[in-house]
């Protein structure tokens with residue numbers, strides 16, 4: 001099947017501030033109807049990348065291509081309003097003296113009078129149809145955010161750039177608005193580049209995540225892929241707590257208190273880290289000083305005592321002090337499971353969920 005050509009292509013952009021590389025060789029592409037999330041910690045260069053795509057800042061090198069046409073390179077630099085791009089930032093400000101409908105119609109030829117149908121339809125899609133003649137101060141923060149979204153969508157931008165657009169909202173409201181926003185963006189077949197530092201937001205919104213660190217994209221892929229095949233320990237740790245079990249590779253095998261792990265590709269004598277998320281540890285009870293028998297899928301059990309256990313709402317988090325070297329490992333259980341501190345239990349690691357990295 002032929003691939004849809006990208007609507008937005010960012011080609012090897014680089015930006016320096018005060019002699020410091022803030023964005024280095026960032027490339028990505030976004031197809032119509034696709035949401036790509038630039039995800040990374042504060043200061044990693046996400047917003048700078050987005051501002052360059054928007055045209056409010058200019059790269060030192062690299063190109064921005066929209067629908068096959070170069071909108072910015074060493075020679076040319078189209079201003080934001082000529083790039084077919086919609087912008088939505090956290091500090092979206094509605095014009096307080098204009099009605100909701102007038103705000104949405106602001107960038108449309110003929111204003112609200114000539115575009116009432118489209119404006120009404122867009123507002124309807126975010127459940128604000130009856131607010132067309134209301135004023136911003138009569139709306140809650142979440143409602144205003146929805147107005148800002150449809151205002152950005154009204155001119156039918158081919159590309160929508162969003163910088164932490166939901167961060168001003170409280171948690172429950174945010175989930176709802178994210179879902180509605182996503183639905184409208186998909187219906188409009190908009191290519192979306194969304195900046196966030198929250199893994200949950202990226203997992204919820206993105207078709208593709210571009211994980212950024214120190215100005216570079218370190219990994220790109222579907223949320224499922226990035227979560228389950230992190231490129232390194234930091235990528236794994238960005239999405240959840242992690243546990244680390246250390247060992248040294250010999251003959252493509254590493255001995256640990258949880259049994260042997262296959263560690264191909266690591267030279268003899270290389271220290272390695274076996275990384276596993278808390279939900280992938282198995283907990284088993286103590287059978288008069290013995291644990292469960294080894295299995296090929298879970299390896300050998302290691303004895304631990306409960307350090308503390310907390311109920312987190314959706315799951316219980318249990319911290320264990322391991323007999324083998326007193327390190328703490330964390331396990332989560334999707335149930336109420338609150339063993340007393342000091343209780344001996346046995347842990348195994350799901351082999352198919354372990355990642356091996358050089359330490």
Ligand SMILES: Nc1ncnc2c1ncn2[C@@H]1O[C@H](COP(=O)(O)OP(=O)(O)OP(=O)(O)O)[C@@H](O)[C@H]1O
Pocket residue numbers: 017018022040041042043044045046047048049197
């Ligand atoms: N105009 C500027 N002049 C100098 N330094 C800047 C400028 N804009 C950004 N920077 C620096 O570039 C780095 C990356 O900033 P950027 O805003 O792109 O990061 P970010 O990943 O979006 O972070 P956050 O989530 O905190 O906004 C930061 O160290 C910032 O201080």
